[in-house]
Each structure stands twice: as structure tokens, then as C-alpha cells.
Amino acid sequence: MAAQASPTKSERIRELYRQGKSISEIARELGIRYQRAYNVLVNSGLHKPKSKKGEAPEAPKVDPKAYTEFIRGLDLRAVLLEQIEAQVKARPEGRLGFEISLTPTDEHPRLMDGGFSAALRFEVEFLVQEKDGGKERTFGYIQAVWRGVYSSRMKPSKAIYALFAHQNLPVNLWPYFRVQVDQLTAQMGLPRLVLPAFKTVR
Secondary structure, three states, rough: OOOOOOOOOOHHHHHHHHOOOOOHHHHHHHHHHHHHHHHHHHOOOOOOOOOOOOOOOOOOOHHHHHHHHHHHHHEEEEEEEEEEOOOOOOOOOEEEEEEEEEEEEOOEEEEOOOOOEEEEEEEEEEHHHHHHOOEEEEEEEEEEEEEEEEEEEEEEOOHHHHHHHHHHHHHHHHHHHHHHHHHHHOOOOOOOOOOOOOOOOO
């Protein structure tokens, strides 16, 4: 009888959350960072971020014509690397994998004359599944914050900016992080990791 594959770290995060454990407890038990557990649960729909009133925020409602007009008046002027951190804790032996997360760093755009800037925090965690179907563990990561500087004909409303930060901003900044990961993995002595192209579904 073939042995069953061990659950992945993401599956364990979801399983422990369903058992009633908090995100902090899950992070401590699995030896991972809080942000990784949080991202897995939010992306899977199990955890909904709370507003100040303790209620899950509604998705922003944006007039498609207004958003199209905003995008037409937008021009990317500069891309800045604000933060970079990379670490390999141990040389892996086993099946390698990775998980990616990206989150906006600003709730509101940073306004300036004739435009604004916005940033994303990217993180790729390197995973290894120990031999003979052992447990999956994190052995390193790359974390970076990239900021785009835009000229804009109009000041974005809160709803327009929220949509932009989750839809268009990743498309603009992802290529820079993608190249960065390719170069850094080689410099860290790991197999070069070429991340997939970022695609949006409309």
C-alpha cells in the first residue's frame, strides 16, 4: 500500500485554523512567520480582515468609466526598491518548492505634485519537503518592497486606489521582483527560480 503524501504547509495552516487556533498560534506551532499564515488564510477565504468596527470590509465599488478614465491619465515615472531582505537558514535536501505573497503597504496613496506613489511588499518563501514524504519546512526567503511613482491627471478616491493597488499595481511592479528573485537565488547558491508571469483575469 502506497504511503500517503504529507500535507503541505498551506494545508496545515488551513487545518489548524479550522480547529480554532489563532493565526499567531499557527505561526508559532509551524515555525513560520505570522504574515505567511495570514496570507494563506486570507487568500483561501477562511479569514476575512476586520475593519475598525470589527466587521469584514466590503469590496470597493468603482464606476468602470471612472476607473478607465483614471487609468488613461496614469503614467509610471519611476520604480524604487525600498527594502530587500534575503536569507537561507540551511542547505535543503529534499523536494523543493516555494510560496509567494504580495500585499499593498499603504492604505492610501502617497500624494505628490502631479501624482502619487504606491508600494507592494513581495515575499517568496523557499520550502523543502524532507525525504521519504517527511514534513514540509521553510528554509529561506526573499522579501522586498517595490514602489511605483506615477503621474496622474486625477487624485484617486479610496475605492479607486484600493482597486488599483490589487489589480494594476502588481502588474507594474511584478517584473522587477521577478528579475530580482532570479538573480538572488543564483547568488544564494540555490537553483535559479524564474517566477511565472503575473496575469490578471477580467
